[in-house]
Every structure is written in C-alpha cells, then in structure tokens.
Amino acid sequence: MTDLVFRADAYARSCPATVVSADERGIRLDRTVFYAESGGQLGDTGVLRFADGRTMPIANTVKGDGHDDVLHIPAAGAELPAVGAAVTAEIDWDRRHRLMRMHTCLHLLSSIITGDVTGGQVSDGKGRLDFNLPDTSLDKVHITAELNRLIREDHTVQARWITDEELAAKPELVRTMSVKPPMGTGRVRLLEVDGVDLQPCGGTHVARTGEIGTVEVTKIENKGRQNRRVNIAFVG
Ligand SMILES: [Zn+2]
Numbered sequence: 001m002t003d004l005v006f007r008a009d010a011y012a013r014s015c016p017a018t019v020v021s022a023d024e025r026g027i028r029l030d031r032t033v034f035y036a037e038s039g040g041q042l043g044d045t046g047v048l049r050f051a052d053g054r055t056m057p058i059a060n061t062v063k064g065d066g067h068d069d070v071l072h073i074p075a076a077g078a079e080l081p082a083v084g085a086a087v088t089a090e091i092d093w094d095r096r097h098r099l100m101r102m103h104t105c106l107h108l109l110s111s112i113i114t115g116d117v118t119g120g121q122v123s124d125g126k127g128r129l130d131f132n133l134p135d136t137s138l139d140k141v142h143i144t145a146e147l148n149r150l151i152r153e154d155h156t157v158q159a160r161w162i163t164d165e166e167l168a169a170k171p172e173l174v175r176t177m178s179v180k181p182p183m184g185t186g187r188v189r190l191l192e193v194d195g196v197d198l199q200p201c202g203g204t205h206v207a208r209t210g211e212i213g214t215v216e217v218t219k220i221e222n223k224g225r226q227n228r229r230v231n232i233a234f235v236g
C-alpha cells in the first residue's frame with residue numbers, strides 16, 4: 001500500500017520516497033505524488049531523482065493489485081532501481097495541472113446535464129462525459145455558456161470523506177454509473193464543488209473553478225439511442 005500524497009494535496013509536485021519493489025510490472029514507492037490511471041483520468045508522467053543525480057523518466061502510472069497500490073512505469077530501457085533506494089518522485093506538473101483543470105470541469109458538466117454519467121475520460125487538453133439520456137436536443141452553445149459561467153463564478157472545490165454507511169444512505173450522490181465508488185475500505189471520498197456538485201471521486205482537482213480557464217463544448221455525439229457524448233476542450 002502506497003501513501004498517496006496527491007489525495008490530501010493535489011498541488012504537491014514532488015515528495016521524498018523509498019523504492020519498495022521494482023520489477024517488469026513497475027516500481028512501487030512507499031509514498032508518491034503520481035496519480036495512477038483510473039476513473040477516466042490519465043496516469044501521471046514525470047521522473048524519479050536519485051541521490052547521485054541520476055534521473056529515471058516515468059512514462060505512465062497505473063494501479064497495481066490492491067487498494068492504493070501504485071505502479072510507476074519507467075520509460076523503455078530504463079535500468080530498474082534497487083529496493084530501498086531513496087528517491088524524489090516528481091510529476092510533470094504542467095501536464096497534471098491541465099488534467100486537474102479538465103477533470104474539475106467535467107464535474108461542472110455533470111451538474112449542468114441531467115442524466116446518469118455512464119463513462120468519461122480526462123485527457124491532456126480535452127475531456128468527455130457520456131450521459132444516459134434520450135434527449136437529443138443538447139445545445140453546444142448553451143452548455144458552453146453555462147460551463148464558463150460556473151468557471152467565472154470561481155466556486156471552491158474540496159474533498160471530504162464519509163463512511164460507507166453514510167453513502168449507502170444517500171445513493172443519489174452516485175451519478176457515475178460506470179465508476180462505482182470504491183466501497184469496502186470503510187470510507188468514501190466525496191468531491192464537492194461548492195453549491196454546484198457533490199459526488200464520490202478519487203481524482204485530482206483544482207482548488208477553485210476559476211483556475212479551469214475558458215472551455216468550449218467541441219462536439220456532442222449521439223452514441224446510440226440513450227447515449228449522449230459531450231466533448232470539451234480548453235480555449236486558447
Ligand atoms: Zn473528480
């Protein structure tokens with residue numbers, strides 16, 4: 001189990017850590033700032049810095065076997081570090097910040113459109129959500145205007161934890177059908193955009209919606225009778 005620094009502080013760019021294991025599947029650290037690909041958000045890239053000045057590029061980050069198990073995937077050809085080695089784990093912050101901005105924007109999108117979220121993806125510079133919705137009259141211009149209004153209003157964004165029992169008593173909090181909140185550890189992380197959205201989420205987010213910057217709905221696709229895919233990108 002890895003101590004997930006980003007969960008309490010999404011703005012942490014680096015942390016000291018110790019190599020716990022290293023094999024063909026990836027490198028495990030005792031703690032990390034690297035977000036592992038999940039919930040539709042891409043895994044982080046970055047470097048591990050060693051005490052002797054060497055650096056190892058990390059090409060991706062994925063989940064391992066258990067809860068909070070994170071595998072750092074080195075770039076092809078990299079020599080694996082020794083178990084016990086002290087490193088500094090450092091993410092590609094500019095890329096991560098773009099992912100945080102887009103991920104937070106998708107929370108705003110899910111508050112604007114009624115219908116259960118059945119899938120989603122946060123990529124570098126763009127993102128999308130799929131909605132279970134028979135209505136084919138979604139309007140790009142209107143949704144774009146609503147998103148940018150919520151962004152300009154600069155709502156605070158905060159995570160807090162509730163128990164499995166509290167969540168079971170409030171099933172309406174779960175809007176994302178495809179990504180069930182990770183129950184079974186006794187507590188669930190809720191992400192709250194003040195006055196706008198509240199739902200379970202384990203991803204990384206910006207602290208205020210104003211930080212997202214201007215966005216636009218680039219395309220609305222009808223993926224089947226009930227499925228509306230709304231695509232978003234940053235403007236400029
Ligand atoms: Zn989220």
